[in-house]
Amino acid sequence: MTKKATFGFFALALCLGGALPSASTAADKPKILVIYPYLGDQSFVRMHQASETEATKFPEIQIDIVAGPDRTNANYFITAIEKAMTEGYNVIAINHGGAAAQLYPALKKAEAEGIKVVGFDTGLPELKGHASDVLYDIPGASGKAGELFAGIVPDGAKIGIIRCLLGNPDTDAFINGFKKATEDKKYNVVMDADAKCDPASARTITENMLTSTPDLAGIFNVFDVSAQGSLQALKASGSSVPLGSIGGQLYGAEAVAEGGNWKYTVPYPFEAIGIIAIDTAVKVAKNEPVDSITVVPVATPLTPDNAKAYADELKAKLAAK
């Protein structure tokens, strides 16, 4: 073996060693594998950070937290589930980011090997009999988003809807909840488009909405990450069309506090879900009783009245980390 190849081999081994969770824990500790889809935006990062902090409270349990390359990469999830089976984990806590259907065979196999499964953020409704689901109150949150929208946009007006990720069950549930909450207003949805959670795509869609519908009266952009793009389009065109979203991310709260087009955002309780997921998985690992479903309640929506205080508090929290 040449010197270069030897160096390359050791460098690769070092990289892999750094990327994988440590296996140097006591063999008798119960083991939990917490699987996140990816860490590509503030929502997942905040949830992940909360889980990591919470996990340090349970030194008697080995809790390994991993994250994948993108939101719905089923292959990554299946590999992680297989890792849990190979390495003798007792509990899998999984946030599947919308890839649930592809994971059921692997999860059932894991359950057949005695591993208990906890779903969090996005549940596992078809995987009947698993230990627990920690869910956000999507109907409640999207209903609240619809109510606020209805309070701003008049009956029968033309509105646009922007999705975050086409075909994602979460996004669909939020959109359906929003439509249900606003059905009495008889809005004319002139465009229902997919921004793929990309602010640049959302800006493009919003620009086209404003062009094709000069009398547009409101935009519901399902998540803050893409609503940021809509806001830029509205600002650039000098439009007064109001914008509503779900998320409660820092920049969303700051934009709402400024009192411009972005009228509200319904906070997504990322930290609460990340913490409760760990607590539930720990209880399951200790064979303590847990509820089959834990619903994290809807947080207070952010409007120009309360968004600044929320943003300041969140900024301080993020800076502390």
Next chain:
Amino acid sequence: MSPRETKRVLGTAEPAIDTDHSDGTNAIGIRIGLRILRTGPAFILVALVIIMAGLNEYFLTVRNLQNLFTQTAMIATLALGQLLVIVVRGVDVSVGSILGLTVVLSGLMMQAGFENGLVHIAVFISAGALFGLFNGFMIVKGGIPQPLIVTVATLGIGRGLALLLSGGTEHIGMTPVVQVAGSGSVLGIPVPAILVGAVTLCLAVLTLKTLWGRWIFAVGGNPDVAGWLGVPRDRVVMSCYMISGAMAGIAGIIYAGRTDAASPLAGVGMELDAVTAVIIGGASLFGGRGHIVNALIGALIIGVIRNGLNLMSVSPFWEAIAIGISILFALELDVLRRYLEEKLRARAARAMR
């Protein structure tokens, strides 16, 4: 169209088809025919614009045209760089990741309180160029002659670095110079469109009026012969990847300015749009053939399709299918154009005999 004409278009007409014309008329007709066919992508673009204008009353409004140019600017910039790489028989699928990485670097500078706009611009372009140079270096000097594999690997490295450096979170609020570059306008012309125009002009001069421009087509046409003739083909290839990276950096400026945000996921999937634009623009994936203006037109074709469908509120479930079909249609039109071009060239050769 008569049955005889139909037969000719489909390529089933008899070979001896020029006997009823004089040589002089033939030569002029063939020259005009070739000239028209070389502008094939432009014809496709014009046809699409007419169709979209017929389907939506807002398509040809000044406001929408401004939007269209701005919305196409990122793909166009990436496509212009991609064209150079494709001309030298390469491909660069890492440009989306390079875009994301440069955006994150600018976001980190903002977080650190460093807001000098010109330095930000320099970082966007030089970081992109360096990454592109690394791609070229790995392909040429690293002994990995498969550009697709190398740039797939660096696509992952670039995106991973962007996520790692940003901690996975977005930074909101870019420096004013970047905001203007992505969102501003001068006399009603969007700044991103002006940027694309300037870049197109520079690259057109480089490729059409300089020795380096002749070298890239020589290397793309036949690398071995180019090498025997003394063309520094390794440096030519590396320079093309470096320019492609720099173009990704410029696209990053536009992205960051448009969204006023630095997202580590910026540019995901844009590499495919860039390659598609270049191919629709008539470049050959086998190298040696392509034109800067046609690459720009290829990007505009994609932009017109997306913008038009969006204006018509095509359901998101159908939009992806419609875009795919439209692109295939555009490519098939190009295949037909090339077929006719070859026929006319053959006829021109016979006329010269």
